[in-house]
Amino acid sequence: MNSITEPLPGLLDDPQFQISDLPALTEFQIAPLRNPAPTRHGNVPLPLEPGANNIIQSSRTTKQNTLAEERSEKKRAPKITPNDVLLARESKKPHLAISELLEARDGQEIVPTQLPSFISLSVVEKSPIQAPATLEHPYAQKRPRIDVENESNSLDLIRRLPRPAPKDERQNRPAPMLPAMVTGLHEPPPSAALLPSIDVDSRPGLSRSNTTSKIHVKDILTESAQYTSPAHANPSASQVDQETPTSRQLTGVHTTSLQEAAVPANPKPVFALTASKDSKPRRTRRKWSENETRDLLAGVKKYGIGKWKQILDDPSFEFSDRSSVDLKDRYRVCANNDSVPRTDTGFVKTPPDTETSAFTEGSGAPPDSSAPPDSSAPPDSISPDRGVGTSSLRDSGQSGKPRRKRRAWTTIEDRNLLKGVGKHGFQWTAIHDDPELDLHHRRATDLRDRIRTKYPEGYKHAETAPLKSELKRTDKLGGQTTVPKAAGTGTGKVGIPARSPESSSTSPNHQASSALRSNSNISLHGIAISGLTKRSTSSSSMTMLLHSADKEDHQDREGAKDKDKDYTRDKSSEKDQQQLLQQQQQQQPGVTLPSFTLDVGDNMDWEDNRLPPLHEWEEIGM
DNA sequence: CTAGGGTTAAGC
C-alpha cells in the first residue's frame, strides 16, 4: 500500500500514462449501486459543482505543497503509481477503478479518493447514510471541515454513494410513499417479507391477512389471534373473518355465516372447512321452518323485495343461520310457488315505502310505516315442506299489487301540503321528503293527486306554466280583474278570484304572503286562480293554493270541523265543472274568468275516495 | 349485496 499512499503529482497528466485504448463511454458499465461507483479516469470535477475545486485541492495534497504544485496537481490522482495504471490497462476491466483493481490484486481495502463526476456532491452531502469508518483515512481529510466533531462523517458523505439502508433498517421503516419506480427498483419492496408464501401449507402467519379471504380464514383457524400484521389494511374483512368462524366455533353453532355473501370464497360453515380440499362440500340442506318463512315474508313486507341483507340483519326476525342469498332463494321459491307478483324478467320490486308484498295481506297499517311488521297477522299456513302457504300468497288474487288502504286527508295534512307547495313549488318529492311537512306517509303522487283533487284549477294551471314573456304581457294588461264571487262557506264553492298582481313575482312565498294579505274573504275551499289566460303560472297557482290554505286556517280558528268535504265523488258533476270552466276560458281567453261553483257533498265516503282516472281529465281537455 | 342461472340432494 505504500505505493498507493505515496503521491505522485503530475503523473497522470503525463501522456505516457494516459489510457488511450479504454472503451468509449458508451460501453461504460455502471458499477453496482451497492458499491461505490468507480472513479473517473480524469478526476475532473464538475465545473458547476461549487467547491469542487477546493475539494480537489484539499483532498490530494499536503500542506507543504507549493502553489505551483497545487496547480499542477489539480488533475492528478494522488495515490496511484504508474504501475497501477499499467496494471489497470492490462486488466481490461474498465468498469473498475484503478484503486479497485489494486485492491483486487492485493486483497487489501483501498480508500476511495474521489467521487465520479456524475455524482452530485450536493446530493451526497445531504445523504444521511453514514460511511464506514474505513474512510477515515489521513488522505481523506483535506476537505474543509463542515463539522468538527463529525469530520469523518462529513468526509464520508462526500465519498460515498447513498447506500441502501441496512437490512434491519429496511424492515423497520414504513412503506414507501412513492411507487417502486420512484423509490428505486433496485430494492425489494419494504413489505416483501410480508408477502404470502407460495407454499400454501407453510406457516400462514406471515401471509397478509387480507390477501384473500380464503387464505385468511385458514390463517385464522390455524393461527392464534396474536398475529397482528401491520398490513392489516382491511379491518372489515379481518373483522368478518375473525369474528364469524372462530366465534361460531366456540359457541358450537353450526352455521353458515351471516357474512357468507361477503365472504363467498369460503361460505362453508365451520364443519365444512376441514372437509375435502378439492371440492367444497355443500352445506347440509336444512328446510326452512315455518317461522323462518314467516319472518322472511314479514321482512319483505317491511323492507321490500331485494332487501335481503336488511331483513337478515333485522333483530326482530329470526333465521336459522341463513344468508341473504338464502333469503333470496327462499323467497324465490315462495314466489315461484305462488302469485307473488312477477314480471317477465323477475320479481316486481316492491320498495318498502311504496308497496307491500303481495302475499302479506294488509294488516291495516300503512305499508310505508316504520312500525315493525305485524307478526300477529302472518301469512297463514306456510308449509315448511312443500314451500309456503300458498293460500296467503294467493290472497293477492290478481297479478297486480293490492291497493293501499284509503286514508282521508286531514286538515293538517292539507295545510302542510299547501305549505309545502309554497315552499317547494310543485315538487312533490321535495314536499314529501320535507321533514317539517310530515308527509312521509303519503307518496309524492298522493300529494300531487291531493292537489289535483282539491284544487283542480290550481293544479291544472300549475301544470301549464306560461312563458315568461307571456307573464310580462299579462302583467301589463293588469287591471282586468274581477273580484270573485263570494261562495258559500263549507259548501265547496270554488271561486275564481282576480289575479293578484303579486303573482308575477318570482318568489312563491312572497306571492303567498301577498295573496294572503290581499284576499281575505275568499270562500273556504275556493281557489284563487289567475284568470287572465288559460295558462297561468305555477307561482300564481301556488298563490291560489296558499290563499285557500290561509282561508282554511281561518276556518280552523272559527271551529270549522269538516275540512275534507271538498272532495266530490260525483264525477259527472266534477266533469261539468271542468267543462264549464273550460268553456269560460275558451270564451274569454286572456281575460278574467268568472267564478264557478263546485258542489261538494258533505257526506264524503272516504272508503271510496278514488281519484278520477287520468283519462277523465284528459277527456275534459286538461 | 343482489339477481339470476346453474347444481344437487331430498322426497316422492
Added chain:
DNA sequence: GCTTAACCCTAG
C-alpha cells in the same frame, strides 16, 4: 326417474 327446495356460482 322426476320434481323441487336448498344451495352454489358469478356478473354487475
